[in-house]
Amino acid sequence: MKKSNATLELSKKEMQEYGYQVVDAIVEHFDTQHEKLPVSLATREEMDDLFLEEAPEKASDPQKVLDFVLDKVVSKSTIVSHPKAFSFVPGPSNYISAMADTLATGFNIFSGGWAASPAAAELEIVTLQWLLKIFGFPAKKGGGIFTSGGSMANLTAIVTARNIKCGEDFSNAVIYLSDQAHSSNIKAINVLGFGKEQIRIIPTTQEFKFSINKLKNAIAKDRLNGLHPFCLIGTAGTTNTGTVDQLSELSVLCKQEDIWFHIDGAYGGAAILSVDGKKMLKGIEKADSLTVDPHKWFFQPYEMGCLLIRNVNHLKGTFTEKPEYLRDVEGNTSEINFYDHGIQLTRRFRALKFYMSVKTFGLSSFRKAITYNIKLAEKTEIILRKSPNWEVISPATLAVINFRFNPIGNDLSEKQLDALNQKISKGVMDSKEALLVTTILHNQVVLRICLINPRTTLDDIKETLNLCATFAE
Ligand SMILES: *Cc1c(COP(=O)(O)O)cnc(C)c1O
Numbered sequence: 001m002k003k004s005n006a007t008l009e010l011s012k013k014e015m016q017e018y019g020y021q022v023v024d025a026i027v028e029h030f031d032t033q034h035e036k037l038p039v040s041l042a043t044r045e046e047m048d049d050l051f052l053e054e055a056p057e058k059a060s061d062p063q064k065v066l067d068f069v070l071d072k073v074v075s076k077s078t079i080v081s082h083p084k085a086f087s088f089v090p091g092p093s094n095y096i097s098a099m100a101d102t103l104a105t106g107f108n109i110f111s112g113g114w115a116a117s118p119a120a121a122e123l124e125i126v127t128l129q130w131l132l133k134i135f136g137f138p139a140k141k142g143g144g145i146f147t148s149g150g151s152m153a154n155l156t157a158i159v160t161a162r163n164i165k166c167g168e169d170f171s172n173a174v175i176y177l178s179d180q181a182h183s184s185n186i187k188a189i190n191v192l193g194f195g196k197e198q199i200r201i202i203p204t205t206q207e208f209k210f211s212i213n214k215l216k217n218a219i220a221k222d223r224l225n226g227l228h229p230f231c232l233i234g235t236a237g238t239t240n241t242g243t244v245d246q247l248s249e250l251s252v253l254c255k256q257e258d259i260w261f262h263i264d265g266a267y268g269g270a271a272i273l274s275v276d277g278k279k280m281l282k283g284i285e286k287a288d289s290l291t292v293d294p295h296k297w298f299f300q301p302y303e304m305g306c307l308l309i310r311n312v313n314h315l316k317g318t319f320t321e322k323p324e325y326l327r328d329v330e331g332n333t334s335e336i337n338f339y340d341h342g343i344q345l346t347r348r349f350r351a352l353k354f355y356m357s358v359k360t361f362g363l364s365s366f367r368k369a370i371t372y373n374i375k376l377a378e379k380t381e382i383i384l385r386k387s388p389n390w391e392v393i394s395p396a397t398l399a400v401i402n403f404r405f406n407p408i409g410n411d412l413s414e415k416q417l418d419a420l421n422q423k424i425s426k427g428v429m430d431s432k433e434a435l436l437v438t439t440i441l442h443n444q445v446v447l448r449i450c451l452i453n454p455r456t457t458l459d460d461i462k463e464t465l466n467l468c469a470t471f472a473e
Pocket of ligand 1: 148149235237238266293
């Protein structure tokens with residue numbers, strides 16, 4: 001196809017040949033990804049050398065473009081669903097949802113309003129109902145929306161909290177979060193135009209939970225200063241250590257103080273599907289709003305976040321605008337227009353992948369996978385504790401564990417230990433055998449692994465620890 005193509009079409013046969021190759025490539029990836037190296041490192045110059053060009057005026061052979069992309073783009077991306085992708089929050093994904101996304105995109109289903117696609121809106125209602133029930137939110141009054149990710153869900157929550165608690169004037173409003181809260185919350189607060197003096201970052205305890213005493217002091221002092229405490233963000237599974245804040249206690253405090261209680265469960269919320277996780281997350285059902293992030297531990301491909309809300313009218317009351325060009329499509333109130341629940345008007349059909357994967361595998365599979373992940377981290381902690389080389393810095397918590405190389409009887413200074421652990425991480429990354437980077441806890445450089453991939457085995461971890469040790473020399 002060298003001539004220009006004003007209708008942007010391929011013949012049926014060309015589409016089939018092209019599409020089958022795409023599916024084959026994806027299947028091959030799912031089937032063999034564990035044999036590949038997970039890490040891709042490249043400089044800007046190397047990437048520019050490969051890709052930089054002017055937008056081509058002339059058409060190209062579709063096969064050549066596809067081959068180039070499969071060879072150069074896909075193969076040079078870090079494999080976040082690899083069993084040895086331990087860092088950040090991995091994206092284990094699943095094949096059914098990948099295909100569901102392909103369908104949603106292939107049919108380009110508009111998921112903004114009821115009138116454009118009642119089935120898409122209904123599936124969003126149904127899957128949100130599943131999640132409301134899982135998290136113990138009220139089924140009738142509750143509601144929510146799927147977003148691009150946890151960051152957008154947190155932003156949507158804080159806009160709602162501000163609207164409900166402050167109305168138009170938020171000049172005196174103050175928001176509270178801990179020093180372990182995810183950076184997306186601060187980003188959202190900045191986007192919303194709050195000043196620095198309206199944000200209270202409360203220190204955490206030795207175990208990385210809110211210091212409740214310091215929080216209470218801050219609220220009381222702000223009230224004395226004539227300020228208006230309006231929102232508190234608790235975390236259900238911090239990204240650093242998997243720590244869950246004292247959710248029940250915080251909810252009582254918020255009730256007493258008439259403060260909106262938002263819980264950021266983007267990392268750890270999904271753990272509620274396991275018996276141990278459910279215990280740890282007690283109190284999560286008390287939130288006014290809750291962020292969960294299906295593209296993390298609910299095994300969905302990017303992008304899928306979710307905001308659940310105790311009273312869906314708060315979401316509607318915050319986001320409903322009535323422009324004249326949408327007047328014919330409003331429908332009745334039970335027919336939800338999801339553009340009234342959040343920021344986006346045109347939205348992709350995110351609910352489909354959640355729906356199809358849960359229908360296909362069953363919730364019991366998700367429960368087993370998550371339970372396996374939590375236990376795997378606990379087994380890893382035992383291995384580390386029994387070794388003379390490793391020191392556990394933060395114990396296995398919701399499948400996250402932090403540790404460092406610190407052999408018995410060494411006389412290294414803290415600074416030298418930091419450098420040594422940084423060197424181990426760099427060695428591992430340069431080998432590309434595992435994705436393993438550091439974080440900082442209590443001013444120490446530590447290695448952090450996040451084990452939410454149900455296909456990661458204990459052997460994968462042992463091999464990686466052995467590899468680490470070779471870089472410690
Ligand atoms: C990952 C994460 C976020 C941000 O979610 P995105 O999907 O990356 O936008 C927010 N909060 C916590 C606790 C997270 O772990």
